[in-house]
Amino acid sequence: MSLKDFISDYSPKANVWDEMCAEGKLRTQYQQFFDSLTQVSSNDFLAKDELAKKLFMSQGVTFTVYSDGEGIEKIFPFDIIPRIITATEWALIESGIKQRIKALNIFLRDIYHNQFILKDGIVPAALIYSCPGFLREMVNVDVPFDIYTHISGIDLIRDSDGSYYVLEDNLRTPSGVSYMLENRNMTYRIYPGLLPKNNVRSVKDYPDLLLKNMLNLSNVQKSKPTVVVLTPGLFNSAYFEHSTLARLMGVDLVEGKDLVVDNAKVYMKTTAGLKQVDVIYRRVDDEYLDPLIFNPSSILGVSGIYYAYRKGNVAIVNAPGNGVADDKSIYPYVAHMIRYYLNEEPILKTVPTYSLDNPEHFAFVFENIHKMVIKKTNESGGYGMLMGSAVGESEIASYKIEVEKNPRQFIAQPIISLSSVPCFINGKLQPRHVDLRPFALYGPEGIELVPGGLTRVALREGSLVVNSSQGGGSKDTWVLS
Amino acid sequence: MLSRVADSVFWMARYMERTDNVLRVLRTNYIASQDEIQNFNWKLWVDGLGANSPVSELEVNGYRDAIFHLVLNKENDNAVIVNIIRARENARAVQDYITKELWQCINEYYHLIQDKQTEVSLLKNDPVTTIDKLLKESILFYGTVDVTMSRGEGYTFLNIGKFMERSLRTLDILELKLIEMVSGGNEAMHWKYLLYSLSGYEFHTKQYKNALQMNEVVHQIIHNTLFPHSVLYNMLQVERYFKRLDTISLPENFKEMEFLIGKSVNGLRYGFNSSISVEELKEQISHARKEIKSIAYKLSTLYFGYT
Numbered sequence: 001m002s003l004k005d006f007i008s009d010y011s012p013k014a015n016v017w018d019e020m021c022a023e024g025k026l027r028t029q030y031q032q033f034f035d036s037l038t039q040v041s042s043n044d045f046l047a048k049d050e051l052a053k054k055l056f057m058s059q060g061v062t063f064t065v066y067s068d069g070e071g072i073e074k075i076f077p078f079d080i081i082p083r084i085i086t087a088t089e090w091a092l093i094e095s096g097i098k099q100r101i102k103a104l105n106i107f108l109r110d111i112y113h114n115q116f117i118l119k120d121g122i123v124p125a126a127l128i129y130s131c132p133g134f135l136r137e138m139v140n141v142d143v144p145f146d147i148y149t150h151i152s153g154i155d156l157i158r159d160s161d162g163s164y165y166v167l168e169d170n171l172r173t174p175s176g177v178s179y180m181l182e183n184r185n186m187t188y189r190i191y192p193g194l195l196p197k198n199n200v201r202s203v204k205d206y207p208d209l210l211l212k213n214m215l216n217l218s219n220v221q222k223s224k225p226t227v228v229v230l231t232p233g234l235f236n237s238a239y240f241e242h243s244t245l246a247r248l249m250g251v252d253l254v255e256g257k258d259l260v261v262d263n264a265k266v267y268m269k270t271t272a273g274l275k276q277v278d279v280i281y282r283r284v285d286d287e288y289l290d291p292l293i294f295n296p297s298s299i300l301g302v303s304g305i306y307y308a309y310r311k312g313n314v315a316i317v318n319a320p321g322n323g324v325a326d327d328k329s330i331y332p333y334v335a336h337m338i339r340y341y342l343n344e345e346p347i348l349k350t351v352p353t354y355s356l357d358n359p360e361h362f363a364f365v366f367e368n369i370h371k372m373v374i375k376k377t378n379e380s381g382g383y384g385m386l387m388g389s390a391v392g393e394s395e396i397a398s399y400k401i402e403v404e405k406n407p408r409q410f411i412a413q414p415i416i417s418l419s420s421v422p423c424f425i426n427g428k429l430q431p432r433h434v435d436l437r438p439f440a441l442y443g444p445e446g447i448e449l450v451p452g453g454l455t456r457v458a459l460r461e462g463s464l465v466v467n468s469s470q471g472g473g474s475k476d477t478w479v480l481s
Numbered sequence: 482m483l484s485r486v487a488d489s490v491f492w493m494a495r496y497m498e499r500t501d502n503v504l505r506v507l508r509t510n511y512i513a514s515q516d517e518i519q520n521f522n523w524k525l526w527v528d529g530l531g532a533n534s535p536v537s538e539l540e541v542n543g544y545r546d547a548i549f550h551l552v553l554n555k556e557n558d559n560a561v562i563v564n565i566i567r568a569r570e571n572a573r574a575v576q577d578y579i580t581k582e583l584w585q586c587i588n589e590y591y592h593l594i595q596d597k598q599t600e601v602s603l604l605k606n607d608p609v610t611t612i613d614k615l616l617k618e619s620i621l622f623y624g625t626v627d628v629t630m631s632r633g634e635g636y637t638f639l640n641i642g643k644f645m646e647r648s649l650r651t652l653d654i655l656e657l658k659l660i661e662m663v664s665g666g667n668e669a670m671h672w673k674y675l676l677y678s679l680s681g682y683e684f685h686t687k688q689y690k691n692a693l694q695m696n697e698v699v700h701q702i703i704h705n706t707l708f709p710h711s712v713l714y715n716m717l718q719v720e721r722y723f724k725r726l727d728t729i730s731l732p733e734n735f736k737e738m739e740f741l742i743g744k745s746v747n748g749l750r751y752g753f754n755s756s757i758s759v760e761e762l763k764e765q766i767s768h769a770r771k772e773i774k775s776i777a778y779k780l781s782t783l784y785f786g787y788t
Contacts, residue, residue: 059581059585060585060588253577268483271634
C-alpha cells in the first residue's frame, strides 16, 4: 500500500487547523515522518498498535477502575501517530511559557507580600480575596529563592489560524509528565530507529532537571540534602506518576504516615530511626497537606509540616497557595500581569474570558450560549463544564440556574475549535482534536522546559474535551531540532 | 530505608514464597492423587496450606475443586491468586524502590493468573502443564531479584522474608503429612510424596542412600543444611542476612533480634530430635513455628514501625 492510498481517506474538518495537512497536502514534518517509515499500511500500524497495548499492560502503566469491589486494570489510551512540532513553533512556545511563568511567579510573590498589583488596581482585590486558592496562611511567608511555581504545566491549544493560545495554567500539582516519558519510551519500541532520522529532541532530561532544582532549593549548608516525593498513596489515580518520578530521580517515595514533625523539622521513619527530610515534592493538595492548618480530617498530610515550612526547615514544591494564580477567574488578568511586572507584550494569546458575576457579561454569554463554553473556576479535569454547542435548551436552562446561585464561581469563553491531528482509529487515519501541555521547571538557575510535553487527544469523534476522565487519550509529542 | 518500604518488600517476598510452596505441593499431590485408589484427602490440604487457618467451610470434592480453591478462588485466603495479588500490591507500593524488571516480572505473573486461559486449562485440561507455567514465573521472580536488585537493605529484608516464609511452609507441610498419615496408606509412599513436594526426593536418595524411613526424612527436612527447603538451612539464611543490618540498626534493636534468631536456630539445631514419636514431633513443630513467628513479630515492631 502506498502512502497516498493510506492517507487518501484522511479529511480534516474545514475551519480547523490540522497539524498534518494544509490544503490537501502533507506538511513537511509529517511528509518526513512517513518518508522515514519503510512501510506504510494499515496492517503495519495495526501491529504497532497491538504492540503498544501489550507493552503498556506488561509494564503496568495502568490505572485501576474499581467496580463491585474488584479492580480492573486499564491502560491509558495511547495513539501511535506522533504529534510533531517544528523547531520554530517550539521556540515560540518556549519563550511564551517562560514569560508567563515568570510573571505568574512574581504575581504570587507580590500577592502574598506587598500586593502592589492590587494597590495599582490592575487586579481587583475582591477577586483575590474571594478566590478559594488564596491562602491567608501564606501571607508574608518567605519561600526559598522566591520561587513558587517550581513545576507548571501550561495547557496550549491552536485556533483555526494555527496561533497558540493558553487555555489554562496548572501551577499546583500538574500531572502527566510520566506519560510524556512513557510515551517516548513506547516510540523507541514501535518505531525502531525513527527518532534520530527525524531529528526529534530528547525529553529524557526531565527527571535530572527536576532533581537538580530540588537539591538546589535546600538549605545550602548541607552537602547531601534528602529529597522525597510525597504521594497520597496507592489509590491515587496518578500514583504511577509519583512512583515513576521517584524511581527516575532515585529518591524515596513517601506517604503522609511515613513523615513526622518534631521540633519544627520534618523526619521520615526509616528502619534505622528518624531521618531528616529537606525537600518535599508533594503531590498532595494544599487542603490535605497539614491537618493542623487546613482540612483537619486529612490523613494524607503531615501534622506540623506547615510550621516546619514557615520556619524554613523544609522546602515544599510547589509552594502552597499557588491556586490563587491558576484560578480560572484570574486567568484573564495574566496578560495584564505580564505587561505590569515585565513591561513586555504577551507572546502567547489568551482566550477572551467573561466573568459571569459581571451582569453585562452574563447577559452577553447567555445570548450567545451556543458559541460558548462555561467552566467552573475551581474545577479541573473537564468536570462541571457546559459546552453550549453540544447540549439542549433544558440543560442550558438548568445550568443557568446553577450559575445564578453563585456567579463568581463561573467563567465563560468562546468555544475554540482546537487543532486536529491524525489518529490511528479502527484501521485508518482520522482527525481528532488535541491540546498540548508542556512542563516548565523553575529552579534557582532559571526556568527550563524539556522540548516536548503531553499531547492529549479527544478520542471521541468531534469531541473537544481531552481530559483522560472524559474519554481522552495521549500521543507522543515530537519537537524537531 | 523507609520502614514502610522495608515492610512491603518483606511481605512481597513472603507472598511470592508462599505461592511457590503452594504450587509445588499442589503439583505433587495432584500427581499422587492420580496414582491412588483410595480417596485422596484434598480437604486437609486445602485447609492446611495457609497460614494456620482453621478448618474452612470450603467444599472439596476431588482434585478439580482442590485446584480451584488453592489456585483460583479469591474467597480463599490461601489461594495462589490471592497471594499474587497481595505480592503485587506490595510491589506496587514500592515500585520506585524495586527495579523496573522486578515490578514487570510480578506484574506479568499477575496478568497470567488473571488470564481466562489459565483458568480454563487448570480446570478443564491437564493442570500440571499450567502449574508448571506458573512455577516458571516464580522461578523468574527469584532470578530477577538475584540479577537486578541492589544488595542494599531492601535486598536483605526481601531475603529475610523469603527464608522465614519458606521455613514456616516446610514446617506446615511436614505437619500436614503427619496428619494425613494417620489415616493409613503406604508409609514409604507418603514420605516419597512429601519429599517430592519439597523438591527433595532426588536429594534424599543421593544423600541418605537408604530406604525411606521417618528419622532420616525428618532429619533432611529439619536439619540438613545442604537441603534448600530444610528449616535449619532457612533459619541460618535468615541469621546470615540479618547480620548485614548491624551497621544500620539501632544497637538495642539489633541485639534483641539477634538473640531471638539465635535462640530459634539453636533450638532447631540442638533441641529438635528427629528420632521420636509422631506426637512428640508435632509438638516440636509447633514450638519451632512459634519461635519463628515471634521473630517476624519483633521485626515488624522494631524495624517496620508497627507499635
